[in-house]
Amino acid sequence: MxxxxxxxxxxxxxxxxxxxxxxxRYTSYPTALNFSEAFTEQHYLRFLAEAHNSPSPLSLYVHIPFCSSLCYYCACNKVISKDPQASRRYLNYLQRELQMLSQRVGLSRRVTQLHFGGGTPNYLDKAEMTELVHQLASHFNLDDSAEREFSIELDPRCVDADYLALLKGLGFNRVSFGVQDTNAEVQRAINRLQSVEMITELIALARQFNFRSISVDLIYGLPLQTVSSFSETLDSLIAMAPDRIALYHYAHMPARFKWQKSMDRYVMPDSEEKLRIFALAGRRLRAAGYCHIGMDHFVKPDDELARYQRQGRLQRNFQGYSTCHSADVLAMGVSAISSLNSCYVQNHKSLEDYYRALDQGHLPVARGLELTxxxxxxxxxxxxxxxxxxxxxxxxxxxxxxxxxxxxxxxxxxxxxxxxxxxxxxxxxxxxxxxxxxxxxxxxxxxxxxxxxxxxxxxxxxx
Ligand code: SF4
CATH class of the missing domain: 1.10.10.920 (Arc Repressor Mutant, subunit A)
Incomplete structure (x- = not known):
């Protein structure tokens, strides 16, 4: 060529x-920058009433914003907290929101996809996680068939065998581990220390528990990363053999995310080095048998995402690439974004605003967009x-x-x-x-x- x-x-x-x-990055179109405060709860209620009558399955997204420590590259909506009461209080409000949503969409729609994202969903302790899933199961029609996709993002630093066993028992069949890079120097620079041994053990455990899909997130463009350092990260990852690998591009935007300045004392790979790293990863992962999906995902050839891409049916949403059984994603929790047929709706981004709206008996809608x-x-x-x-x-x-x-x-x-x-x-x-x-x-x-x-x-x- x-x-x-x-x-x-x-x-x-x-x-x-x-x-x-x-x-x-086109996790939605139009992108979230086009959402407007002119879109209110009243608009959302109209779309929810339409969603009530739909015969198609439903997807749910639950946002857990808390994290125990700050990763310096982070661009997510999160709350750093060590207060055990923080998640207790949040769960009480989340339950109010999910009850209000359930009243509007009813129990007739089968929930075939459920995703917990964050923040750190496993910031919740086992009792809290059990309670939340129980609440969802009591207010929505959760699918129990083998085709369901119930997934959760996990921080490897705070999950153990018992926690994984519980998740399996609660019906999750997909887990995704945030790894980012296995090099110790890079991990120190981004303030996220997690050993290769620990990640390897967790992936082996997840396999023992028979999760249908095990994913790993990596990031390229982090401080101190080089082609050679990332080659070692790829060696470790390929040896762990997860079913999916997402390789995200880190964009350094300290003017918007001020804590990213903490990494300015380190050498950052420039655009050319980042391209070399991405090209290397593509070559290595394809050679290891992975198929390249869309922009930045690599999956085993028998994975649903590869099958859906071959059939031209793959979708993209705020959680990444998806087989999207449903056009409707109902999202709950602070800052969460719902996507209902022809609208996007985002909840308040601050806990105070989110709690206040629910205290006043309103859905915590901050802004949204009706698509033309x-x-x-x-x-x-x-x-x-x-x-x-x-x-x-x-x-x-x-x-x-x-x-x-x-x-x-x-x-x-x-x-x-x-x-x-x-x-x-x-x-x-x-x-x-x-x-x-x-x-x-x-x-x-x-x-x-x-x-x-x-x-x-x-x-x-x-x-
Ligand atoms: S665990 Fe995730 S959400 Fe929390 S600070 Fe780190 S990158 Fe951000």
Whole structure:
């Protein structure tokens, strides 16, 4: 392949020069920066009433914001606390919220997907975790079939065999461990110490408990990381053989997340080194038998995500890539974002505001967005490209009655430039992202995002 992108992939400096811009990660479209406070609880109640009548399954997301210590790279909505009462109080409010939501959507919809994220969901002790799952089971129709996907993000530093056994008993069948990097120097720089031995043991335990899927999150772009240090991290990970590996790009944005300044005393890999690290990881993980999914996920070939991508059915949501049994994700907890058919709704980001709204008998809605028909069309295109790496024009026509070439006539020139560079192929039938074009998925999606000009400077670098 003698395309520009293939040449540039071996010359990261050229790739960065040509394509490094700021842009969204597209966990949603339109992105959260477009949400507005003009969207209120009244709007949400209307969408919930519609959701009540839907025959399709439902997804639930529960946000547990607490963490025991601060990781310096963190960009999540979290509360650092060592107060055991903090989670007790939070659970009381969470239960009020889930009861209010359950009254509105009813018990008829089968919950086939449940995800606990954070913060640190395993900040909850065993009794609290049991109580929360019991509350969900009492107020929603939780699926007990083998097809259900009940997943939880775990901090390896505060989970043991008993906790894993309990999670299995409570119905979780997927676990995801935050590893980030196994190098001790990198771990010290990001304030997150966890030994390879401990992670290896946890993964072996999770396998013993027969969790259907074991995932690991890694991050590239952290301080002190080099191609050589990350190669060792990959050696450890490949030996542990998790079913899925998510390899996230760290974007250093200390102006927005001030604690990230704590890492400024260390050498940070520049964009070119980050590209080399990502390219190395792609090569090593593919050689170890993993399939590359979308932008940044690697999974074993028999994993559902690989199957869904082959079938063109993969989806993306705030929790990453998904087989998304349902169009409706009902989210609860501070800062959580729900996605119901044609709207997004975000809860208050501060605990005080979240508690106050519930004390007043309201759903804790802070802002949201009702999608227009144009938003839905563009969301479909962006999600097809980001997840399935292709946009089929006849499917687009039958879903949205839109002719791609006429509707996006102004994009044909930039798309042809991408095509000449080997990033995409474009013919009568489809727009397809090439294998080497995956690196630029965010750049490709940005062509179809018509809200970008109003958010200059708010996003991280694509490379
Ligand atoms: S455990 Fe996760 S959410 Fe908590 S501080 Fe670390 S990165 Fe942030």
């Amino acid at each position: 003698s395309t520009a992108i293939a040449r540039d992939a071996d010359d990261p400096a050229a790739l960065v020069r040509r394509y490094a811009v700021q842009g969204p 028909a144009e938003d839905q069309l563009r969301r479909y295109i962006i999600m097809q490209l980001a997840c399935n790496l292709r946009l089929n024009f006849s499917e687009l026509r039958s879903r949205y009655q839109v002719n791609f070439q006429s509707k996006f006539a102004d994009l044909l020139v930039p798309l042809q430039t991408f095509a000449r560079d080997g990033v995409v192929t474009l013919d009568e039938e489809a727009l397809r992202v090439t294998d080497s074009g995956r690196l630029l998925l965010r750049n490709i999606c940005m062509l179809f995002d018509d809200s970008l000009p109003s958010h200059q400077g708010a996003y991280s670098n694509t490379l």
